[in-house]
Amino acid sequence: MNDPDDAVRRLLAEARHAEPLPDDVAARLDDVLADLRAEGPPPAVVDLAAARRRRTRLRNGLVAAAAVVLVGFGISRVDLSGMSTDSSDAGGSADSAARESAAAPAAPSPLDGDAQAEGQLDGQGLASLGPVVRLRSDRLEQQVQRLVAASAAGSDQGRSADEVDECPAPSGPGRSLAATYDGAPAVLVLRPPAGGVRVADVYLCGESTPVRSVSVPVG
């Protein structure tokens, strides 16, 4: 008697693709590889532990900053209850931060809300510097596609990663944008278009190898 499992396995084995890479795909990959070669050697290995420590320090600093904001907010609440304190400055700072959050650029984005100002002090360390591209791993390709389309239409989005001291842009050609990737501080590098596609690399801050690369068609 036949075991259905074995029968399915046999059918799958028969349906295996045993042909070489089609010529058109091979030619396309060769083109992309030539572009990659032109970029130079791949990034070197980084000390991941050091990068992790760096991110931890950054995160700790932000937690401390958030705590200051919360304390200031708390003191100003005490103020409102009638107790006399000298908390007006602190309260003012908190209000100012809140205003900055509220006033953070909310212009229509080609990312439909995915790229927007990080004004919520959500621990990404980029809040005070302007808008960053907020990327999500499950939507990365659509997001990059829209960014590339916006870029082609002359509508630049995001802030250059050069402005983010704690997250320097990786080397190599292309436009670097300050970003978050699933909430983690990152840099998005849009490589120059080549062979009808544009490669986008996402680097987590402090790392020199991309955590994710996608290619999207241009034109």
Added chain:
Amino acid sequence: MSERTDRELLAAHVAGDRDAFGVLFTRHRDRMWAVALRTMGNHEDAADGLQDGMIAAYRRASSYRGDAAVTTWLHRVVVNACLDRLRAGKVRRADPLPDDLDERSGRGSLVAADPSGTPDPADVAVRHERRGVVLDALATLPPEQRAALVLVDMEGYPVAEAAVMLDCPVGTVKSRCSRGRARLAELLAPLLDAERDADDVPARNPVPPAPVSPGDPPRGPPVS
């Protein structure tokens, strides 16, 4: 001069050898193409997935730690690139693949030829149709189950190696394969039944040899 090993090529690439990665990728790209094609379900998406994987492998070469074979690592990068695309819904509608028999019948590695070198057209048609049915059913599985079946049942990788490629425990690969096969058994029930029926047909008795015609006239009773 002897060929450089995969590890040597990858190390050379990381060290700045501009041609090493191309040699390495070309060495394995046919098999990675097969995995990408069966995982993605169509030519265009497979090409996109393989390209994404190639770019990622090129850039992340320095992250290779050497605890698995280079080819396992390459497959892992490509499979992840394909799954990323599938999860992101960035795929075209999968059509039954006309990629094999029609497109490349001239190269002929899939079509079993008879000893005389001429495939039986009826056999070819049956195989083609059966393959289409199987691939259609495979396309309905969740991407993770599909990828596990492609690696284990189609490509024949050991479960442990597939687990490295899929970046999950061995038990997870086993359960994905098991669930996937069970689902396929349902979807392919008519095909499996037909095969079982064919197997159950009792073998015919061998054709008896033709009667030997006597060369001599029948002998009569002994003459007394």
